[in-house]
Amino acid sequence: MGLFKKKRPALSRNEALACIPVKSEAVSAHRTAAGVIRLRYPLVVKPWIAELAKRFGAASTTPPARQLELDELGTRTWELIDGKRSVQAIASQFARQTRVHPKEAEAAVTRFLRELGRRGIIGMAPARAGHQNGGG
Amino acid sequence: MSCRPGATQPFAWCGIAMRIPAAWETGVLGAGYALLEYRSRPVMELKTAVIRGHFSLPRHLKQLARMGRNKGVPSLQPMPMPPEWPAFPPDAQVGAFSWQGPRVGGQGLVHFCRNRRRATLIQFYDHGEGVSCSAALVLKTFRDHGPDADPSLAVYDIRATLPKRFTLRQFQFEAGRFSLRFDHSGEGVTLLRWSPADVMLAGCGGDLKRLAGKMGLLPPAAAMEAYRYVEDTVEWQWRVKDLRRGLRALWRRSAPDSLNALRIWHRSRANRILAVRVEGLADQATFERICRSYGIVQKEEARPFQE
Numbered sequence: 242m243g244l245f246k247k248k249r250p251a252l253s254r255n256e257a258l259a260c261i262p263v264k265s266e267a268v269s270a271h272r273t274a275a276g277v278i279r280l281r282y283p284l285v286v287k288p289w290i291a292e293l294a295k296r297f298g299a300a301s302t303t304p305p306a307r308q309l310e311l312d313e314l315g316t317r318t319w320e321l322i323d324g325k326r327s328v329q330a331i332a333s334q335f336a337r338q339t340r341v342h343p344k345e346a347e348a349a350v351t352r353f354l355r356e357l358g359r360r361g362i363i364g365m366a367p368a369r370a371g372h373q374n375g376g377g
Numbered sequence: 378m379s380c381r382p383g384a385t386q387p388f389a390w391c392g393i394a395m396r397i398p399a400a401w402e403t404g405v406l407g408a409g410y411a412l413l414e415y416r417s418r419p420v421m422e423l424k425t426a427v428i429r430g431h432f433s434l435p436r437h438l439k440q441l442a443r444m445g446r447n448k449g450v451p452s453l454q455p456m457p458m459p460p461e462w463p464a465f466p467p468d469a470q471v472g473a474f475s476w477q478g479p480r481v482g483g484q485g486l487v488h489f490c491r492n493r494r495r496a497t498l499i500q501f502y503d504h505g506e507g508v509s510c511s512a513a514l515v516l517k518t519f520r521d522h523g524p525d526a527d528p529s530l531a532v533y534d535i536r537a538t539l540p541k542r543f544t545l546r547q548f549q550f551e552a553g554r555f556s557l558r559f560d561h562s563g564e565g566v567t568l569l570r571w572s573p574a575d576v577m578l579a580g581c582g583g584d585l586k587r588l589a590g591k592m593g594l595l596p597p598a599a600a601m602e603a604y605r606y607v608e609d610t611v612e613w614q615w616r617v618k619d620l621r622r623g624l625r626a627l628w629r630r631s632a633p634d635s636l637n638a639l640r641i642w643h644r645s646r647a648n649r650i651l652a653v654r655v656e657g658l659a660d661q662a663t664f665e666r667i668c669r670s671y672g673i674v675q676k677e678e679a680r681p682f683q684e
């Protein structure tokens with residue numbers, strides 16, 4: 242019920258950029274012959290679909306998995322996620338590596354991380370004290 | 378932030394041009410609107426429009442103050458021009474203002490040029506450390522019209538000078554791809570920019586021609602093979618059957634041909650690919666001038682602000 246839902250305070254832009262992306266332990270990554278990263282991650286199935294699948298005997302011991310092949314820029318960003326760098330630090334490092342405009346780097350990195358987060362490949366840890374824009 | 382003249386860069390958008398500190402970045406752009414940032418915080422905001430009909434500066438300032446009262450946002454107060462801000466030419470009407478909110482405040486001015494009938498609002502943000510002392514230096518270089526040689530566009534990392542007759546119609550700034558379309562009475566100019574170039578070119582075997590084909594930059598009327606090299610650029614030109622243009626040419630007894638062309642080049646040091654596409658352009662010389670003016674903004678070291 243939306244009526245009794247607690248409203249989460251919205252993060253400010255600076256707070257969001259200070260968050261630290263952390264890779265999910267359930268995700269495996271390997272480098273392809275083309276030099277890009279291929280990720281294998283468990284598919285998060287809605288409980289009612291899982292229950293339905295179980296009833297029809299389709300459930301197995303291992304959860305269904307999906308693969309995602311990153312492009313070259315995605316691979317570079319993935320390699321910058323180390324559980325220590327903030328989103329801002331990753332964007333700055335990405336801008337330095339690729340010589341793109343810092344604003345473009347910020348937009349591209351945040352969009353990419355949002356997409357990884359949506360698939361459950363990464364999570365976001367809140368910024369540690371004194372680590373707002375660190376790393377890089 | 379130091380007030381001494383330091384590294385600066387040009388900024389030009391929607392008919393307004395100025396020099397800004399090199400550390401300031403383009404934040405948000407809209408039609409007649411720009412927000413500049415310094416360390417991810419707004420530092421300067423600009424709104425501009427050509428006014429049709431009567432313009433009263435005191436009434437406009439009063440209106441701005443009233444808007445603040447209605448929406449519960451900080452109220453704007455007219456103030457005398459700070460002594461460090463420059464004097465503006467006599468054809469300009471100028472009024473300064475300030476406002477203060479709980480966390481952030483600001484100072485700015487409304488500038489109205491009687492000759493061009495262009496009104497511009499510029500405000501500088503104060504995040505508790507006072508308004509940037511660069512404000513006076515930025516205002517000294519403010520121009521709402523200027524000679525044809527002045528850049529008509531200098532945002533993010535690109536700059537270009539187009540003939541004054543062209544109007545910006547569409548723009549798109551996406552990560553990796555910028556596109557701006559200008560036009561004037563059947564003539565069209567599109568400026569394109571991609572980044573990072575090394576990644577883009579790696580997918581096309583390092584060939585700009587293949588990249589142009591892959592991006593769909595050439596219309597069906599242009600033959601992919603009919604390219605030529607102009608210095609370090611690749612160029613295509615093609616003809617389009619345009620009945621209206623043909624009739625107009627017949628009426629004026631002029632040549633019916635107009636220029637349709639695409640020129641693309643790679644700036645390896647900046648890791649950018651730039652392209653200019655024109656449709657129905659009156660002459661080749663204008664195309665050359667636009668291509669030569671289009672480039673990557675160089676942050677000039679320690680160039681003093683000049684009026």
